[in-house]
Amino acid sequence: MHILDSKTVKSQLTMTMAIDSIEQLLTLQVQHPEWIKCPERLVIPTFTASDKNSGSHLSMPSVLFDGHEEFAIVKLVTICPDNPKRNLPTTTAVVSVSNNDTGEILAFMDGVYVTQVRTAALSGIASKYLAKPDSQQVSVIGCGGMAYEQLNAVLTVCPNIKKVTLWNRAAKGANTFKTQFSEQYPEWSVTIEVCEDIASAVKDADVINLATRATEGLFEINQIKADVHINAVGAYQPEMKEVSDSVIEACSHVFIDDIAGGRHEAGDLIQADAAEGCSWTWDDLSGDLADLVTKNITINQYKKGITLFKSVGAASFDAAVALKVAQKAKDEGLGQLITWG
Structure with a gap:
């Protein structure tokens, strides 16, 4: 499994790469809608019972089949409206990418930049x-x-x-x-x-x-x-x-x-x-x-x-971008490689 911190993700993920991966996903989704499974994301409001600004926690799973292999990609997000006052990002996130044939976790990466780039794309x-x-x-x-x-x-x-x-x-x-x-x-x-x-x-x-x-x-x-x-x-x-x-x-x-x-x-x-x-x-x-x-x-x-x-x-957009990053990490030996289990 490749551990990819925010610096590594930023150095590898370009806007053109994100736009291309999402356009490919959308084309695939039209041609083979059964290849992409993207349940509605789970949104849990946070701090609704306190005097802090409420935010939310999101769980966003998706499964993608590219015609050869199938992958499960899950993004976990926490939105913290008070963070700018702390000089911290409003959104924090992590993404895991797994191969569904073997269950192998290919990558675990910082998801903040993935979120920013896929939304922008x-x-x-x-x-x-x-x-x-x-x-x-x-x-x-x-x-x-x-x-x-x-x-x-x-x-x-x-x-x-x-x-x-x-x-x-x-x-x-x-x-x-x-x-x-x-x-x-x-x-x-x-x-x-x-x-x-x-x-x-x-x-x-x-x-x-x-x-x-x-x-x-x-x-x-x-x-x-x-x-x-x-x-x-x-x-x-x-x-x-x-x-x-x-x-x-x-x-x-x-x-x-x-x-x-x-x-x-x-x-x-x-x-x-x-x-x-x-x-x-x-x-x-x-x-x-x-x-x-x-x-x-x-x-x-x-x-x-x-x-x-x-x-x-939608989770499928994050999945398309994160999968490209994970595949690049595997091909080029990026990030920290660890054995899981």
């Missing part, structure tokens, strides 16, 4: 098919740990972007993001501007990345461009909301990564569907990410109107 894939190819500006709303790779993903698939605008509830977080992103991702030659308010950050954006724990819509339809693409990866519980009803009902297309999970967890869409004053319902959902990747649905990216991608995550 989903936004990258959505932007690849829904954002204007000549997009020039991206807005980042919510500058926590998830936002770094989400921006990296959009820049990976939208190479014409030259300007990034930032807004964070605490201005210090936006300024930290500006400095650290430039240092950690020197390959991107973009101008980064911190904005004092959300309206200034989103008004000229061609792509908007959202990754917050907001409980109400962050901007309205009259504050954004008529052909903007929005990636919404926060609001992962029914009571949360980042995208306002006016934006959702104005969208020409709304896509989601996991329809079954979204009906229970996608707060933006759940609330829009339930709101008496909102015309959008689940019947208006355009499709899922697999529809775009397999070209079951094609969008004219120059004549598309406003598009929205809502991500809630």
Whole structure:
């Protein structure tokens, strides 16, 4: 078994590798749906009976068959909202990868970066098919740990972007993001501007990345461009909301990564569907990410109107990315090799 710490995972897992592995998974899922088993993740709220900020613990199992071998991949996640005050990541996670034929554990790895990259890769894939190819500006709303790779993903698939605008509830977080992103991702030659308010950050954006724990819509339809693409990866519980009803009902297309999970967890869409004053319902959902990747649905990216991608995550996405890392570790002898049992 290869033990892979966060440093090792970061040094091996690239955004292109994650995007490719998820696109392969989605194609496989359409061609051979019986090859991928992904039960709905178990979410246990934490600290609901105390004065601490509540978080959650998640168990996310998945089984993948690639036509030759079958693997079981399990991710365990703990979300700790108070951790930024401790200078610690909000999300902690570990992932195990096993061969189902022998039961051998191939790898046990830090899952924080896997989570960040696979979540970001989903936004990258959505932007690849829904954002204007000549997009020039991206807005980042919510500058926590998830936002770094989400921006990296959009820049990976939208190479014409030259300007990034930032807004964070605490201005210090936006300024930290500006400095650290430039240092950690020197390959991107973009101008980064911190904005004092959300309206200034989103008004000229061609792509908007959202990754917050907001409980109400962050901007309205009259504050954004008529052909903007929005990636919404926060609001992962029914009571949360980042995208306002006016934006959702104005969208020409709304896509989601996991329809079954979204009906229970996608707060933006759940609330829009339930709101008496909102015309959008689940019947208006355009499709899922697999529809775009397999070209079951094609969008004219120059004549598309406003598009929205809502991500809630599914264990199969983590599995596809973690499996690639585990296989690379085995082939190249990465991490610490130990004998189990």
